[in-house]
Amino acid sequence: MADSQATLPPVTIDPALALLEFSSIAAGVLAADAMVKKAPLDIVRAGTVQPGRFLVLVGGPVAEVEEAQRAGLDAAPEVLTDHIFLPGVHPDVVRALAGGRSIQPDDALGVIETANVPAAIHAADKGVKGALVNLMEVRLADGLGGKGIVLFTGVVADVEAALDLAEAALQPAQMVRRVLISQLHNEIAQIIQTSTRFGTQLGWRW
Numbered sequence: 001m002a003d004s005q006a007t008l009p010p011v012t013i014d015p016a017l018a019l020l021e022f023s024s025i026a027a028g029v030l031a032a033d034a035m036v037k038k039a040p041l042d043i044v045r046a047g048t049v050q051p052g053r054f055l056v057l058v059g060g061p062v063a064e065v066e067e068a069q070r071a072g073l074d075a076a077p078e079v080l081t082d083h084i085f086l087p088g089v090h091p092d093v094v095r096a097l098a099g100g101r102s103i104q105p106d107d108a109l110g111v112i113e114t115a116n117v118p119a120a121i122h123a124a125d126k127g128v129k130g131a132l133v134n135l136m137e138v139r140l141a142d143g144l145g146g147k148g149i150v151l152f153t154g155v156v157a158d159v160e161a162a163l164d165l166a167e168a169a170l171q172p173a174q175m176v177r178r179v180l181i182s183q184l185h186n187e188i189a190q191i192i193q194t195s196t197r198f199g200t201q202l203g204w205r206w
Helices: 025-038 062-075 091-097 117-130 156-168 186-194
Strands: 016-022 043-049 053-060 080-087 108-114 134-140 148-154 175-181
Touching: 016 025, 016 062, 016 117, 025 043, 025 053, 025 062, 053 062, 062 080, 080 117, 091 117, 091 134, 108 117, 108 156, 117 134, 117 148, 117 156, 148 156, 156 175
Parallel strands: none
Antiparallel strands: 016 053, 016 080, 043 053, 108 148, 108 175, 134 148
16 A cells, blocks of 8 residues: 555544554465454454555454454464554544644654554554643654654653653664654744655745
């Protein structure tokens, strides 16, 4: 798929979400099939992302999602790169996964950069649940070489708390970098609020 976020409609996943990431596309299709056959689910999304990985996202009641996740894990464990299971996933995370962006004129910006997709979703959920922050954006995989980025905004102390919670939830290998900017310059703020994709910003005139 061209953009893993754009393919997700604004649905409500309540109360659980699971996402599995595979290094083999063929094995990912096999796992997705096993998951759907194992339990009734409210939401199923699956497809390729850069660089040659396959994602399977499912949502629904906790027991069914957990059962489906186990089936996916058992289907191709040798090519599973990472996975996440979130009972009671935060609604803002669901909104962000559906491609929604929340723009608020806050001073501080926090960025978590992760090595893969499941880690980014986990970081976003932990940060927004544990601190009074705005989840501006979650970007996943495509255009990022398989990595993920999470953007929090808010008061400096709250954004720092969200970053701490997000980082603490991840393994060292899942983290690429965290950044806290206490007062974002207006020009950069406008750019980030418009889009974090460089290609969308090229309509300038000299």
